Amino acid sequence: MTLGSSPAPRVVGMALILIGIGAMATSMGIPLDQQGRWGARFFPLAGSITLVVLGAAELRKTASASQMDPRHLPAIAALLALAVVYVWLISAVGYLISTALAAPVALWIFGLRTPLGLGAATLLCPAAYHLVFFKLLGVFPPLGRYFDLLDVLGGY
Amino acid sequence: MDIFPALISVLTDPVLLGWVLLAAVVGMVVGAIPGLTASAAIAMLLPLTFYMEPLPALAFLYVIGKSGRYGGSIAAILFNTPGTAASAATQIDGYPLARQGKASKAMKVATISSIIGDFTGEILLIVGVAWIAALALKLGPPELFAVYFAAFIVIGSVIGKSVTRGLASAAFGILVAMIGLDPISSTERFTFGSFDLTNGIGLVPLMIGIFVLGEVFTQIEERGNAPLMADSGDDAARNGLTWAEYKPCLPHVVRSSFIGAFIGMLPGLGSAIAAFVAYGEGKRRASNPDAWGRGALEGVAAPEAANNAVSGPSMAPLLTLGIPGSTIGAILIGVFLIHGIQIGPTLFLTSRDLIYALFACGLIGIVMYGVIGYFGAAFVGRFIIRLPTHVLYPIIFLTSFVVAYTSRGNLFDVYVMVAAGFAGWAMRKLDFNPAAFVISFVLAGGAEEAFRQALLLSDNGLMIFVTRPVALLFLLIGAAALFMRVRSLNRQARDNALGSA
Numbered sequence: 273m274t275l276g277s278s279p280a281p282r283v284v285g286m287a288l289i290l291i292g293i294g295a296m297a298t299s300m301g302i303p304l305d306q307q308g309r310w311g312a313r314f315f316p317l318a319g320s321i322t323l324v325v326l327g328a329a330e331l332r333k334t335a336s337a338s339q340m341d342p343r344h345l346p347a348i349a350a351l352l353a354l355a356v357v358y359v360w361l362i363s364a365v366g367y368l369i370s371t372a373l374a375a376p377v378a379l380w381i382f383g384l385r386t387p388l389g390l391g392a393a394t395l396l397c398p399a400a401y402h403l404v405f406f407k408l409l410g411v412f413p414p415l416g417r418y419f420d421l422l423d424v425l426g427g428y
Numbered sequence: 429m430d431i432f433p434a435l436i437s438v439l440t441d442p443v444l445l446g447w448v449l450l451a452a453v454v455g456m457v458v459g460a461i462p463g464l465t466a467s468a469a470i471a472m473l474l475p476l477t478f479y480m481e482p483l484p485a486l487a488f489l490y491v492i493g494k495s496g497r498y499g500g501s502i503a504a505i506l507f508n509t510p511g512t513a514a515s516a517a518t519q520i521d522g523y524p525l526a527r528q529g530k531a532s533k534a535m536k537v538a539t540i541s542s543i544i545g546d547f548t549g550e551i552l553l554i555v556g557v558a559w560i561a562a563l564a565l566k567l568g569p570p571e572l573f574a575v576y577f578a579a580f581i582v583i584g585s586v587i588g589k590s591v592t593r594g595l596a597s598a599a600f601g602i603l604v605a606m607i608g609l610d611p612i613s614s615t616e617r618f619t620f621g622s623f624d625l626t627n628g629i630g631l632v633p634l635m636i637g638i639f640v641l642g643e644v645f646t647q648i649e650e651r652g653n654a655p656l657m658a659d660s661g662d663d664a665a666r667n668g669l670t671w672a673e674y675k676p677c678l679p680h681v682v683r684s685s686f687i688g689a690f691i692g693m694l695p696g697l698g699s700a701i702a703a704f705v706a707y708g709e710g711k712r713r714a715s716n717p718d719a720w721g722r723g724a725l726e727g728v729a730a731p732e733a734a735n736n737a738v739s740g741p742s743m744a745p746l747l748t749l750g751i752p753g754s755t756i757g758a759i760l761i762g763v764f765l766i767h768g769i770q771i772g773p774t775l776f777l778t779s780r781d782l783i784y785a786l787f788a789c790g791l792i793g794i795v796m797y798g799v800i801g802y803f804g805a806a807f808v809g810r811f812i813i814r815l816p817t818h819v820l821y822p823i824i825f826l827t828s829f830v831v832a833y834t835s836r837g838n839l840f841d842v843y844v845m846v847a848a849g850f851a852g853w854a855m856r857k858l859d860f861n862p863a864a865f866v867i868s869f870v871l872a873g874g875a876e877e878a879f880r881q882a883l884l885l886s887d888n889g890l891m892i893f894v895t896r897p898v899a900l901l902f903l904l905i906g907a908a909a910l911f912m913r914v915r916s917l918n919r920q921a922r923d924n925a926l927g928s929a
Contacts, residue, residue: 280858283774284593284858288596293681295603295618298618299617302610302615302616302617303611303615310884311610311612311613311615312610312612312613312615312617314876314879314880315602315606315872315875315876315879316603316606316617316618318602319599319600319602319603319606320603321599322595322596322599322602323596323599323603324885326593326596326599327596329592330435330592330593330596333592336909341649344648344649348645348649348853351644351645351825352645352846352850355641355825355829355846355849355850356843356846358829358842359829359839359842359846359864362829362833362839362842363839367830371826374826375822375826376828378492378822378825379818379819379822380819381648381822382648382651382817382818382819382822383483383818384585384818384819389819393490393822397826399452401827401830405830405834407656409476409834410479411833411837412833412837414833414837414839
């Protein structure tokens, strides 16, 4: 059922079946409505069963070579780690400090190596985003749980 | 005839015209940047439009979608890299023309063809949409659910390389949409005891993750592969476009415009399919098929007309049934919802003036991107080649976080955006279909509501869907689309196997 080669049908098929079974089990935990009908359970269950059936169909495909290029995986893992740490940092120390830390790391991952560029990003990115989103648009900024530079600078 | 007063009202509003002009420029530039799509730009700009009036907000994003489709042709012709999937067919003849020093001529053909295609689609939408809406008002819950069902099947199975993974993407979209409280019984579903999940998954962070952050992950793999620009050509003799040169393109443009408009009306198929169908059909009917692929102007005109003709009609299922025909339509739902506008058949009763003003903005936007593109496409190309991607994508990365937060002022949404971004990248790598995932996510709520209302009306349970003729017809359309797609892929796989044997 595929056009050309597609990566690892067995792995994908097994993953679909496992996710589908997990979703089916969770769906069966959704309470019935007052008349004892499936109500809120029907759609989640239909989606879960569809995943299991499609996973089984995927298993029947012939295996083919993966299209992933492993050379880029470290950079992708680094960017994913940066993304998660950046959100956590926003919640811990507020938007300004976390963005000042994340901006040069993101540029470095994409290949920028000049100290001037990285330093400029540290200062300009938090200032520019703060100005546009939290000052001009009036969005209330995410404040740090432990410390927030806005408290020192005079608050929001 | 509501369109004429709407046109006058838009033309006499300089602020609105300013938004349309800005959208024409932004869409063209974003569409021309390899890797960035109009969908990504619209997803990222969506929360900003929450602070605007409904018409400027909708017009701004709608015109970005239109000019973004056109902008893809600039990258296809100049860089041999399609700016959008829809312009991949344009590249086949566009880049050989650029190599011959006729890049400006090719871009002029692409511009004129895009304008004709886009106008055709928009006019068909304006003429036909109220009629479709009137028909849609007669559909009951069983028929509506059947339309949703057909949309799920078509969206999941027709786009992408794999039917099973496309349908699985649609199923994932449905399951993710089920997270939160059931809107009818307030029962918790898939919340796993998390308070944040009881509010459900937000559309904006999900789309920013899939279309913007997912693309940033993809672009990591492209580091160091800067596009090379073909000479846009200063030779007036080679780059001017005469009527005699464009005349043979016209039949292809007219045919492709109707092909694009028809494909645009079908949910989920989109510009890329329209462009390739039009290219194939054009080559089959061409008097010079051997020249196609080596720099035929008709080979640029046909796909460009088709991919832009999709834009207007793809709004028809969204405006009349609340079913987005494209990812851009799915994003526009967010704008309608945030401004309290109920989309669906009653839209033409409650917000008729707004909708026709939006169509008028679409028509004016086409003229604007056409004029800018005809005289300035080469300049846009030169601007893009100077953009340092190793700075651009980190900036987009950082912007996606603050935009995801802005939508609801909630850091949980930012975590959702990160998860969706990684999932979006993984889906592309594994031949899943991010567009089917997002569109199904948007459709799931309406489909479930229609399904449960239909069951309440029914004395025979699920049999209501086969005893109502219109509902049965749509169920059969969905099943037939799936059957034909599987058959076509099996035939291609057999041909490939025979070819390599």
